[in-house]
Amino acid sequence: MSRWIVALLALLLLGGAQAAERTRGTAVTEERIALVIGNAAYRTDPLDNPVNDARLIATSLKQSGFAVALHENLDRRALIEALRDFGTRLGENTIAVLYYAGHGLQLRDRNYLIPVDAEIRSEDEIPIAGLDLGFILGRMSAARSRINIVILDACRNNPFAGKSGAKAQGLAQMDAPIGTLLAYATAPGKLAADGSGANSLYAAHLARHLLTPGLPVEHVFKRVREGVVRETREQQVPWESSSLQGEFAFVPGVAATREAAAEVDAAGELAFWNSIQASTRADEYRAYLRQYPNGRFAALAQTRLAAFTVPTPTPPPAATAQAGATRSDALPRVGDTWRYRVQDQFRIGDLFLTAKVDAVTAEGIAESWTTTSDAKLRTTLVSLEPGFHALPGWTLTPPEFSPYLLAAGGLKAGQAIPEQPRRVEQAVVPLRGRVEGEEEVVVAAGRFKAVKLVLRGRSTARGGSVSSEHVIWYSPQVKRTVKYTVATHVGNALRESTSFELVEFRLNP
Template identity: 45%
Template structure:
């Protein structure tokens, strides 16, 4: 039986220049496949299923750790390390745990079985298994935005000779508010391992995630129909949902969705605009062109960073574009520039709505009415980093390019950066 939990906190993002699914943080996954069992029946497909899921998740922006044929110590360490990485990654992270292999239920609890599992009765499960509830606690303790758990297990009873294991499948688990629970088959039923290279459920799930970009509810409806057809009705995927917002593995581009990575890359791949390159890296932190974008950005930094511009103002303040000697700081009102920025501080302006598109060609619905700080994920530190590209002899080209708050805002950022971003 496969179980998926997509846990709470899925707030619809205000701005669409973000990674798939509306989340602005990282996507981190741990994928485990156990097949070569030492004391119970070998399963031919879980390692292949885990490999397929790893590839599928990586294509949707997840950084994936793959573990196969793990004993209990290896499995528990991988899960503990996964939980630690989530706690370090921050609250906007999306966490996903996938397991394929043997699993059983006992006294209402579900247990995942490492490859070295050997028991004489069900009382041994706490000693040799990995309780599914412990896995969930690792994820939920990180308090990240989204938690997803997929268990493709219960393909047959691994202990048919033991009288205590009379219940088939896994026990049904309650979905807390903001969660989505999906079973590969009805609670208490057995899922098929499959006659091909993958289980029917994992193959269908991987294909549908990679298919038309739809909500998680639509994805699983298509999975259910496909598995029913492929198993001649023997296996019925089962879902219950308490989601309060939408979740997408790959949302569609346009209103309500994220921009297509290829389209965004086409607009930045000439490597001449550091702001666009940084925007791409923020929007697609695991994107297929990440290495190229980082290399281009590093090259631009080496040629147009703070070291190539004038020396900082010894007084630690900058004078505005009008040269009146008034300081440009993060919190002080701007005194020179276009009317829409005069009298407001940099801190205020980056929380306002953009007046111009961040770059040419972007659809209006992706920036109009949005908030600049979310469009660019601006903080004082990130804005200071961006402002370095407006400093120095080679910065004139960057200064003349479009900016959501206008060119004179860039000029004030330049003067602010020259003073060390006070």
């Protein structure tokens, strides 16, 4: 046996042992549950489409893997029971969806679902006759479900307006609890059409787009907004308020091409902005910035928001520089979240990944990972020492190289990184790293000054050569990787061409 084969086997064993040691964690498949309610047979002003809409959405959710409880024409007692039963099924390993079609009312910035037996004669009777949406939001928050989606197709006309004296129309803007996305069929305070066909426009578009493989949930609702706005000629503009902290797609898989997604985002963003551009409410501009942090109107939204916000004193430059010099500032904090778009030349479309810090320990950074490719929640421990890190049960993307390398110490131009073996097909490629200095990099999340690290290596196996290059940009402002590209050749053939790009991030103070 030749010496190069012996060396190759040794490297394979070394690479496998290191990968096994660094891939500590779990992958848990979460249960998907949904409650779908359609209320149409009201004593006052019955509606045509909510039951049809509920059946349509229930069918789509079942097709996307949800265990669905469908209820129609609930009186107050039955509505309470349905929501109570739904609440008892919630837990940390559930992904929960509530869809409600029917009448809904707002009173003093609170929203109420109206049962079919309601008879409201005065404004004060709304809390008694209806059911406060805060009831189920509280249950969701207490259950600590990772993903909660509440869809309110309930902004139709107020049939009790003449009797109750309630002047506000539509539903009130609400902040979504952590881990929750609140979706409205139309903008807060506005009315949505019940629809002239078998279904409302909102339900029809929602049922279609939620079945798109790999489409992130935020993009689902952006596509719904674009379709509804187009067909109603901007008379109805669906809205969302989101505090989701992970990735989720109704149908796991790979998203549509980046170009197609960009077109949908642009149309949805324009419709959203047109619906709030004359607003005098700070929360509406915050809602826009949450969904489009780098949108074309972001600067204008920040300017208008500043008029409602008391400015925070800026620390003196000396204090800022001193704080930035400490290593502890380079460490992430619990709750810090980063979202990446992954593109691969050999995969059609985009993949989205989100990493969130669960704990900072002496052994490393404990993270939770979610993706749009499946319904699994992955937990892992990332060492601060240089090395490749693979997620448990994950092979769709190359393993990350030391995402928190800045926290291990300052990186200086010319600095060498210890040799890092990485397995590629049947060979282990020894990669040698070098810090090339600072560089300005532009990604979807913004423009950053970053430290650029390049890893290169070549190996030979079965008479052929394997070469690989990893280029990583680290930003102190982000405390993690901003951009990462991988290119691997076997002989003259390109076998890997993958890029990771930071889309958005949120750091705890």
